[in-house]
Amino acid sequence: xxxxxxxxxxxGVLDPQGEAVRHALGAMGFDGVEGVRQGKVIExxxxxxxxxxxxxxxxxxxxxxxxxxxxxxxxxx
Amino acid sequence: xxxxxxxxPGSNCDRDLTVAFEAAGADVTMVWHKDDxxxxxxxxxxxxxxxxxxxxxxxxxxxxxxxxxxxxxxxxERGGYVLGICNGFQVLTETGLLPGALxxxxxxxxxxKTVGLRVETSASDYTVGYNAGDVIDIPIxxxxxxxxxxxxxxxxxxxxxxxxxxxxxxxxxARADIxxxxxxxxxVLGMMPHPxxxxxxxxxxxxxxxxxxxxxxxxxxx
Numbered sequence: 001x002x003x004x005x006x007x008x009x010x011x012g013v014l015d016p017q018g019e020a021v022r023h024a025l026g027a028m029g030f031d032g033v034e035g036v037r038q039g040k041v042i043e044x045x046x047x048x049x050x051x052x053x054x055x056x057x058x059x060x061x062x063x064x065x066x067x068x069x070x071x072x073x074x075x076x077x
Numbered sequence: 078x079x080x081x082x083x084x085x086p087g088s089n090c091d092r093d094l095t096v097a098f099e100a101a102g103a104d105v106t107m108v109w110h111k112d113d114x115x116x117x118x119x120x121x122x123x124x125x126x127x128x129x130x131x132x133x134x135x136x137x138x139x140x141x142x143x144x145x146x147x148x149x150x151x152x153x154e155r156g157g158y159v160l161g162i163c164n165g166f167q168v169l170t171e172t173g174l175l176p177g178a179l180x181x182x183x184x185x186x187x188x189x190k191t192v193g194l195r196v197e198t199s200a201s202d203y204t205v206g207y208n209a210g211d212v213i214d215i216p217i218x219x220x221x222x223x224x225x226x227x228x229x230x231x232x233x234x235x236x237x238x239x240x241x242x243x244x245x246x247x248x249x250x251a252r253a254d255i256x257x258x259x260x261x262x263x264x265v266l267g268m269m270p271h272p273x274x275x276x277x278x279x280x281x282x283x284x285x286x287x288x289x290x291x292x293x294x295x296x297x298x299x
Contacts, residue, residue: 067225
């Protein structure tokens with residue numbers, strides 16, 4: 001079992017790293033990039049039988065700080 | 078007064094904090110992150126600055142789940158005092174002892190300099206040595222010092238007089254210029270600036286001394 005967790009800063013929370021990337025893209029001549037948000041991906045290798053509920057609990061308790069971040073979980077075989 | 082200073086892998090202000098507590102008259106024990114109990118009779122726990130666990134995942138996140146932090150949380154829940162400075166403030170928000178979170182500085186740069194702090198309240202055993210409205214000079218040294226909380230939390234902090242310090246010239250984008258906040262019972266203080274680095278004439282400033290003296294005085298006479 002694998003789980004892939006995407007963690008992103010919530011909308012409305014300033015993402016200075018994303019802003020820096022947006023500026024760099026503009027400086028390189030890529031026009032029309034109106035916003036960049038930078039997050040992280042955490043891949044978990046799980047024992048057989050692990051459930052999405054367990055991964056969600058991991059997100060709530062450690063992997064994401066829900067004061068500032070949203071997360072999504074994708075499970076795959 | 079008995080103090081404990083927690084040491085995580087990556088702490089780098091633990092000794093400075095110990096020296097500042099000792100200079101103010103406290104009896105200090107340093108406590109390792111894998112210990113699961115605080116020494117008996119501890120009045121105040123210091124959570125020092127640094128880069129606990131290398132700031133992996135998020136600053137303070139892994140430290141907040143360490144064995145010693147369960148005891149620190151229990152100490153706070155019993156009404157004990159906890160002082161978190163810089164990375165220690167990040168740890169206290171990650172444990173939920175203080176609301177909000179610390180984000181990357183708005184300007185993206187690590188900032189190390191002395192800044193002006195306005196004392197917003199003298200109504201705590203940490204800040205009673207100052208007058209509300211005093212401006213003091215205290216060093217900052219952080220990359221993730223941009224305090225964030227939602228509107229409701231900011232309003233609650235303001236309404237309950239729980240903002241201890243604000244920046245006179247906000248260096249990092251913190252909401253409402255917040256540099257330090259108190260818990261509802263005013264016994265947990267988290268702040269990004271480093272009073273322990275301004276607690277001895279040899280540091281080039283002594284504006285942080287009053288915080289340690291006030292706390293030690295309050296807890297020794299209590």
